[in-house]
Amino acid sequence: MSGVRRIGILTGGGDAPGLNAVIRAVVKACAYIHKVSVVGITGGYAGLVELKARELTLDDAGGLLVRGGTILGTSNRANPYRYPYVRPDGVEEMIDASSSVKRNVDKLGLDCLIVIGGDGTLACGERLQRELGIPVVGVPKTIDNDLGATNYTFGFATALEVATNALDRLHTTAESHHRVMLLEVMGREAGWIALHAGIAGGADVILIREIPFKIEPILAKFRARERRGRPFSLVVVAEGAAPAGGEQVFSGQDTVTGWKRLGGVSAQVAREIEEKGGYEVRSTILGHIQRGGSPVPVDRILATRFGVEAARLAATGQFGFMVALRDDEIVAVPLVDAIGKLKLVDPGCQMVVTARAVGTVFGDEDPEAVEAAEG
Numbered sequence: 001m002s003g004v005r006r007i008g009i010l011t012g013g014g015d016a017p018g019l020n021a022v023i024r025a026v027v028k029a030c031a032y033i034h035k036v037s038v039v040g041i042t043g044g045y046a047g048l049v050e051l052k053a054r055e056l057t058l059d060d061a062g063g064l065l066v067r068g069g070t071i072l073g074t075s076n077r078a079n080p081y082r083y084p085y086v087r088p089d090g091v092e093e094m095i096d097a098s099s100s101v102k103r104n105v106d107k108l109g110l111d112c113l114i115v116i117g118g119d120g121t122l123a124c125g126e127r128l129q130r131e132l133g134i135p136v137v138g139v140p141k142t143i144d145n146d147l148g149a150t151n152y153t154f155g156f157a158t159a160l161e162v163a164t165n166a167l168d169r170l171h172t173t174a175e176s177h178h179r180v181m182l183l184e185v186m187g188r189e190a191g192w193i194a195l196h197a198g199i200a201g202g203a204d205v206i207l208i209r210e211i212p213f214k215i216e217p218i219l220a221k222f223r224a225r226e227r228r229g230r231p232f233s234l235v236v237v238a239e240g241a242a243p244a245g246g247e248q249v250f251s252g253q254d255t256v257t258g259w260k261r262l263g264g265v266s267a268q269v270a271r272e273i274e275e276k277g278g279y280e281v282r283s284t285i286l287g288h289i290q291r292g293g294s295p296v297p298v299d300r301i302l303a304t305r306f307g308v309e310a311a312r313l314a315a316t317g318q319f320g321f322m323v324a325l326r327d328d329e330i331v332a333v334p335l336v337d338a339i340g341k342l343k344l345v346d347p348g349c350q351m352v353v354t355a356r357a358v359g360t361v362f363g364d365e366d367p368e369a370v371e372a373a374e375g
Contacts, residue, residue, distance in 0.1 A: 007037070007113070013076050017299050023040070028058065066294045067294065077259075080128070101134070121141075140338070147343060149324050198360060207269070217365040
């Protein structure tokens with residue numbers, strides 16, 4: 001017997017479709033199989049710093065499979081090692097509040113903590129276990145699908161469907177008005193959403209962080225399409241994309257944490273296309289629409305599988321692991337090996353090769369070759 005009787009669970013970082021499905025799976029597996037109680041930590045790690053938690057029962061798990069967001073709440077500013085604190089004089093600063101986490105874990109009587117999140121949330125969990133001895137099990141979550149230890153993360157499939165549907169809708173208006181339509185999707189360092197949605201939605205141009213772009217090949221693609229009687233084009237842009245020799249575009253910055261918010265690269269690209277190509281351009285930023293709403297079936301299933309395995313690892317005392325999808329099997333990988341290793345798009349990978357084979361331009365091609373390829 002592992003001696004585990006009480007498990008805590010929290011969701012950290014940005015929300016993603018499928019978070020509630022993981023919570024549901026953990027609660028149900030702990031109730032039906034492991035006979036272990038579950039405590040929900042509210043607001044991510046903030047709940048452990050400020051002792052905000054509640055018991056989760058089978059009744060709480062009802063209806064969660066199809067529900068977007070997270071019933072526990074989340075935060076991307078709640079790193080206990082750099083925790084926002086407002087001083088008596090009203091000035092906000094970052095402090096180390098990790099001792100409060102350890103104290104409150106003991107106060108709640110938790111034998112293990114399941115942390116659901118991206119690289120930052122998981123890295124914090126690994127540090128809490130390594131430095132403070134808090135047993136941790138990780139569940140990977142990011143719509144960007146950029147965690148290297150797992151083939152896929154839940155939330156990605158839903159974000160992809162939303163982005164593809166948006167491209168389908170933009171296609172009809174682009175064709176009707178003879179315009180260039182740009183769609184900006186999420187993808188800070190990894191362009192998986194843009195790449196997959198671009199292929200699924202028939203984008204003529206895909207711009208991602210991993211392939212710095214120039215405007216000339218893009219304009220060459222538009223000209224070639226015009227000659228074939230196609231006076232409109234679709235461009236999908238990852239928010240982290242940047243021109244060759246240029247910088248990423250940011251929409252703002254957190255004054256305390258220094259975290260820079262990406263956004264606006266599509267508007268910058270649109271202006272350049274208008275100025276240098278003379279085309280009528282419209283840009284759309286999909287933004288948080290990609291994160292919200294009910295998860296698609298693929299994400300519901302993956303989240304459930306992750307939750308069941310995380311509950312098993314926690315209840316049987318197998319700490320320090322993260323659940324992952326490998327070759328369609330759910331496996332446990334060492335948490336320390338799963339963090340700090342982003343899965344980026346290889347410019348020479350089969351997906352990129354496939355996109356290029358059907359005429360998609362990434363902005364790194366020779367302009368003359370682009371026009372020649374169109375005939």
